[in-house]
Amino acid sequence: MAEATGSLPLQERIPAKNKLKRLSELLILSLLLSLLSYRLSSLSSNRSLVCLLALFCEAWITFVWLLNVNVKWSPAIYKTNPDHLLNKFNIDELPAMDIFVTTADSELEPPIITVNTVLSLLAVDYPANRLACYVSDDGGSPKTYYSLIQASKFANRWIPFCRKYNVKLRAPFMYFSQEPDQSLNGPSLDFLRDWKEIKNEYEELRQMIEDVGESHLLPLQGDDFVEFSNIERGNHQSIVKVLWENKDGKDGIPHLIYVSREKRPKHPHHFKAGALNVLTRVSALMTNAPFILNVDCDMFANNHQVILHGMCLLLGFDEEGSCGYAQTPQMFYGGLKNDPFGNQLEVLQKFMVGGIAGIQGPYNGGTGSFHRRKAIYGSSPFDQNTNAGWASSKELRRIFGNSNELIDSTNEIIKQEAKGGFRFINELSTRTEIAKKVASSTFEHNTSWGKEIGWLYGSMTEDVLTGLKIQSMGWKSTYFKPNPPAFLGCAPTGGPACLTQYKRWATGLLEILFDKDHSPVVGTLTKQLHFRQCLSYVRLNIWALQSVPELLYSLLPACCLITGTSFLPKVSEGQFLLAAMLFAGYNLYSLAEYKHCGKSCREWWNNQRMQRITAITAFLPGLLSVVFKLLGLSETVFEVTRKEQVHVPAHAEPGRFTFDGSPMFITGTMLVLVHITAIGVALVSWAGGAIGPETNGPGVGEMVCSGWVLISFWPFVRGLFGKGSYGIPWSVVIKAGVLAVLFLQLCRSL
Numbered sequence: 174m175a176e177a178t179g180s181l182p183l184q185e186r187i188p189a190k191n192k193l194k195r196l197s198e199l200l201i202l203s204l205l206l207s208l209l210s211y212r213l214s215s216l217s218s219n220r221s222l223v224c225l226l227a228l229f230c231e232a233w234i235t236f237v238w239l240l241n242v243n244v245k246w247s248p249a250i251y252k253t254n255p256d257h258l259l260n261k262f263n264i265d266e267l268p269a270m271d272i273f274v275t276t277a278d279s280e281l282e283p284p285i286i287t288v289n290t291v292l293s294l295l296a297v298d299y300p301a302n303r304l305a306c307y308v309s310d311d312g313g314s315p316k317t318y319y320s321l322i323q324a325s326k327f328a329n330r331w332i333p334f335c336r337k338y339n340v341k342l343r344a345p346f347m348y349f350s351q352e353p354d355q356s357l358n359g360p361s362l363d364f365l366r367d368w369k370e371i372k373n374e375y376e377e378l379r380q381m382i383e384d385v386g387e388s389h390l391l392p393l394q395g396d397d398f399v400e401f402s403n404i405e406r407g408n409h410q411s412i413v414k415v416l417w418e419n420k421d422g423k424d425g426i427p428h429l430i431y432v433s434r435e436k437r438p439k440h441p442h443h444f445k446a447g448a449l450n451v452l453t454r455v456s457a458l459m460t461n462a463p464f465i466l467n468v469d470c471d472m473f474a475n476n477h478q479v480i481l482h483g484m485c486l487l488l489g490f491d492e493e494g495s496c497g498y499a500q501t502p503q504m505f506y507g508g509l510k511n512d513p514f515g516n517q518l519e520v521l522q523k524f525m526v527g528g529i530a531g532i533q534g535p536y537n538g539g540t541g542s543f544h545r546r547k548a549i550y551g552s553s554p555f556d557q558n559t560n561a562g563w564a565s566s567k568e569l570r571r572i573f574g575n576s577n578e579l580i581d582s583t584n585e586i587i588k589q590e591a592k593g594g595f596r597f598i599n600e601l602s603t604r605t606e607i608a609k610k611v612a613s614s615t616f617e618h619n620t621s622w623g624k625e626i627g628w629l630y631g632s633m634t635e636d637v638l639t640g641l642k643i644q645s646m647g648w649k650s651t652y653f654k655p656n657p658p659a660f661l662g663c664a665p666t667g668g669p670a671c672l673t674q675y676k677r678w679a680t681g682l683l684e685i686l687f688d689k690d691h692s693p694v695v696g697t698l699t700k701q702l703h704f705r706q707c708l709s710y711v712r713l714n715i716w717a718l719q720s721v722p723e724l725l726y727s728l729l730p731a732c733c734l735i736t737g738t739s740f741l742p743k744v745s746e747g748q749f750l751l752a753a754m755l756f757a758g759y760n761l762y763s764l765a766e767y768k769h770c771g772k773s774c775r776e777w778w779n780n781q782r783m784q785r786i787t788a789i790t791a792f793l794p795g796l797l798s799v800v801f802k803l804l805g806l807s808e809t810v811f812e813v814t815r816k817e818q819v820h821v822p823a824h825a826e827p828g829r830f831t832f833d834g835s836p837m838f839i840t841g842t843m844l845v846l847v848h849i850t851a852i853g854v855a856l857v858s859w860a861g862g863a864i865g866p867e868t869n870g871p872g873v874g875e876m877v878c879s880g881w882v883l884i885s886f887w888p889f890v891r892g893l894f895g896k897g898s899y900g901i902p903w904s905v906v907i908k909a910g911v912l913a914v915l916f917l918q919l920c921r922s923l
């Protein structure tokens with residue numbers, strides 16, 4: 174491999190200019206501090222519970238803001254230059270890459286989605302004899318297997334077509350959803366003929382996959398499917414099948430391997446992290462590439478040069494420690510106008526992930542990330558070229574498990590001998606039996622998989638935990654955003670799916686804070702995690718905790734309106750201006766972020782609203798599930814997000830919030846009921862002249878806050894009157910109503 178030094182850089186670090194932004198952040202910080210000092214000084218005259226709670230919430234908000242300022246202080250992103258890579262390396266000098274795709278449920282994740290992702294990856298611009306794609310199917314589904322067999326046949330038509338006509342978009346469903354682009358190839362008849370032919374073949378493939386998905390299992394019989402016969406999901410042997418082998422080792426179609434690890438009801442399988450660890454071991458026995466790319470089943474390669482871009486970072490530094498992994502942002506296709514569910518995450522990624530990227534590097538996002546296999550193996554950047562810390566084979570066996578082949582391949586990685594091409598060419602199928610062994614449900618017993626090596630267990634956001642562990646070993650990571658975007662996937666739509674995803678994230682992130690071996694605090698105190706990096710992780714970890722102060726603070730104005738008290742300064746007091754400036758300042762600041770990303774005011778508002786909604790609906794159960802786990806009452810579970818290929822609105826209003834009977838909707842509904850009552854009570858008392866804006870009771874501040882909560886939760890207000898999935902089910906309304914009555918009683922007794 175050539176040295177990564179030379180005239181033309183493979184990558185460039187681009188720090189963002191943000192003086193004005195810093196200034197506005199400091200300004201808001203100073204307003205928050207002034208509010209806090211006002212609160213503290215007013216405690217001498219008023220020590221009511223309401224004021225104490227307000228102090229607690231405002232202190233929390235200030236603390237979170239401080240963390241935000243830290244994260245956003247010095248953003249940076251990397252620009253990659255694939256042309257320079259191709260100048261620097263001969264095409265057959267480029268190192269090998271193992272690609273991992275995970276799928277878990279053929280109902281929630283229709284196989285045609287996985288097939289498109291796999292096809293897009295097999296077709297990327299990279300020497301095919303240096304790529305191997307491993308698909309993990311946690312559903313153990315013959316349908317997924319069948320679909321991938323069909324896909325590998327189609328790949329033999331699709332990939333030559335893409336190469337011949339230099340197709341840019343290599344996920345067939347996306348490519349064929351547009352008219353043929355003749356500008357690239359001229360109005361050539363050949364092109365049009367081939368285009369139509371391949372399109373028809375893709376349609377046939379899609380139809381075949383859909384038909385088998387629909388019902389009968391007829392095509393799923395025969396020798397190929399013996400291992401799938403009579404298997405139960407969650408209780409079966411490991412299945413490893415080579416679907417396509419790049420036999421001549423030339424630039425044809427990359428290897429494609431199907432893996433469904435052994436599952437037994439009594440053995441914890443650790444969800445996606447467990448699946449990725451199996452793929453790590455299976456691939457170690459087959460191809461053992463020094464680099465790994467992992468994507469979720471819906472995240473197709475949208476940029477055909479994406480692996481070249483990733484390589485620019487993995488190979489582009491003099492010190493490999495500068496890039497333990499390279500991360501692309503999660504981006505989505507077919508997003509709804511103005512992002513009503515707040516799950517496009519663009520602005521969040523731009524400023525939060527872009528911010529931490531300028532410290533020790535971005536969080537790991539679980540998909541669209543390029544890894545160094547040795548970092549996954551727990552090697553630190555300081556063990557340069559040695560097997561320091563990895564003493565004997567006996568020790569390796571204890572850590573990695575009882576497989577001679579695995580230990581050999583691990584040695585190659587740790588000692589940096591596994592450069593260049595694949596370990597085995599031409600004989601992949603002879604490796605399936607030993608591969609099944611490392612995919613068994615008992616293989617990890619008494620090893621360090623999931624604890625010190627591989628993708629780590631113990632968090633529903635295994636991606637963030639694993640990235641944190643890698644950075645704690647002393648690695649940095651890099652963030653890059655090629656144009657066109659590297660990968661695109663499906664964002665969940667509808668209330669329940671969105672909130673379930675946010676709940677899982679909040680749960681997983683908080684689990685990390687309490688992880689006794691790998692929490693960011695441990696990483697900073699005892700390992701190599703930078704202090705500012707630690708604070709950035711903490712900012713993310715506390716999502717679930719945020720639910721408590723958010724819920725309390727949004728209840729305070731209602732409590733005041735009902736009991737005729739106040740917690741905010743009066744219009745006549747100077748401090749009223751302070752509160753008003755803070756309110757306006759914060760909203761303008763966040764609006765400016767959206768404008769900077771080219772977003773509409775409507776999108777800003779939709780996202781603000783969703784932030785408030787998720788905080789008290791999804792984050793609260795996230796918090797509870799972590800509390801239950803810590804108390805040993807229950808385990809946390811990974812609930813897979815439903816994926817749909819095209820957003821055909823099944824109902825008339827795809828952007829309208831939908832509900833189901835999930836307890837997640839109770840707090841939001843309760844809040845709305847409480848505020849409607851509170852505003853009603855206040856208006857009646859004001860009309861009666863009992864209290865008013867200038868008395869000791871609630872004033873403009875409380876009224877505005879209450880109204881603000883109501884419009885933030887407007888989807889819930891509509892949900893009270895909506896029909897079908899647009900309406901909040903009675904079971905939820907009743908439970909929320911009981912809680913609201915209890916709350917009103919509680920307020921009265923204050």
Ligand SMILES: O=c1ccn([C@@H]2O[C@H](COP(=O)(O)OP(=O)(O)O[C@H]3O[C@H](CO)[C@@H](O)[C@H](O)[C@H]3O)[C@@H](O)[C@H]2O)c(=O)[nH]1
Nearest residue numbers: 275276277311444445448469470538539540633634813814
């Ligand atoms: O037991 C399981 C559960 C999930 N998955 C796969 O994990 C991926 C992510 O699941 P998804 O339901 O799409 O979750 P998202 O919230 O969209 O995923 C984000 O958040 C996850 C952590 O919560 C990360 O693992 C993902 O990489 C990241 O994209 C999918 O490919 C699943 O097939 C498995 O392989 N096995």
Ligand SMILES: [Mn+2]
Nearest residue numbers: 469471662814
């Ligand atoms: Mn996903």
